[in-house]
Amino acid sequence: xNQVEQSPQSLIILEGKNCTLQCNYTVSPFSNLRWxxxxxxxxxxxxxxxxxxxxxxxxxxxxxxxxADTKQSSLHITASQLSDSASYICVVSAYSSASKIIFGSGxxxxxxx
Amino acid sequence: xxxxxxxxxxxxxxxxxxxxLECSQTMGHDKMYWYQQDPGMELHLIHYSYGVNSTEKGxxxxxxxxxxxxxxxxxxxxESARPSHTSQYLCASSEAGExxxxxxxGEGSRLTVL
Numbered sequence: 001x002n003q004v005e006q007s008p009q010s011l012i013i014l015e016g017k018n019c020t021l022q023c024n025y026t027v028s029p030f031s032n033l034r035w036x037x038x039x040x041x042x043x044x045x046x047x048x049x050x051x052x053x054x055x056x057x058x059x060x061x062x063x064x065x066x067x068a069d070t071k072q073s074s075l076h077i078t079a080s081q082l083s084d085s086a087s088y089i090c091v092v093s094a095y096s097s098a099s100k101i102i103f104g105s106g107x108x109x110x111x112x113x
Numbered sequence: 114x115x116x117x118x119x120x121x122x123x124x125x126x127x128x129x130x131x132x133x134l135e136c137s138q139t140m141g142h143d144k145m146y147w148y149q150q151d152p153g154m155e156l157h158l159i160h161y162s163y164g165v166n167s168t169e170k171g172x173x174x175x176x177x178x179x180x181x182x183x184x185x186x187x188x189x190x191x192e193s194a195r196p197s198h199t200s201q202y203l204c205a206s207s208e209a210g211e212x213x214x215x216x217x218x219g220e221g222s223r224l225t226v227l
Binding site for chain 1: 215216223
């Protein structure tokens with residue numbers, strides 16, 4: 001069964017601190033993995049995309065990693081800011097089928113001043 | 114910013130009413146999707162379309178219906194709303210023919226059925 005599991009479910013950190021969010025998946029055949037940021041009451045916005053051959057990719061203070069062998073990904077946020085408070089959703093796509101875009105349930109991140 | 118728009122953003126209606134959630138995109142994307150999301154929960158695909166006159170049901174069973182008469186427009190209709198339909202509905206689009214296609218989401222329509 002295609003599944004995407006994220007941990008932790010929620011996380012609270014102080015402004016300026018770093019954090020790492022985890023994503024484990026069982027999706028086949030694997031096409032790509034994206035991390036999305038969803039602000040409260042808004043639609044998700046893509047942060048990074050990882051394909052099978054990529055191990056790490058950065059987007060500003062966001063760095064995503066992918067281990068295709070263990071089917072794990074992480075999203076590392078450096079020097080967190082209040083605006084980073086949001087849900088972060090791991091989304092894994094299988095090839096060529098809209099019905100195989102699998103969403104994780106997200107990690108709710110709260111940044112405290 | 115993505116050019117995909119949903120209306121209304123918020124809707125409170127009584128049981129039994131017919132409602133249509135509008136979704137329009139100006140990016141010329143062939144693929145469009147409707148997702149349902151309850152608070153704090155994951156998104157579930159309820160409908161998708163690969164182009165004009167093409168619509169399919171998603172993984173989550175839904176009593177809603179969709180139509181795709183124009184490329185840019187993908188409305189969702191509930192003929193008779195019930196409290197169980199209370200949820201957030203997110204519309205998205207992506208370019209066709211790309212396995213790595215990014216989903217562009219609208220702001221969502223939050224529906225409350227009393």
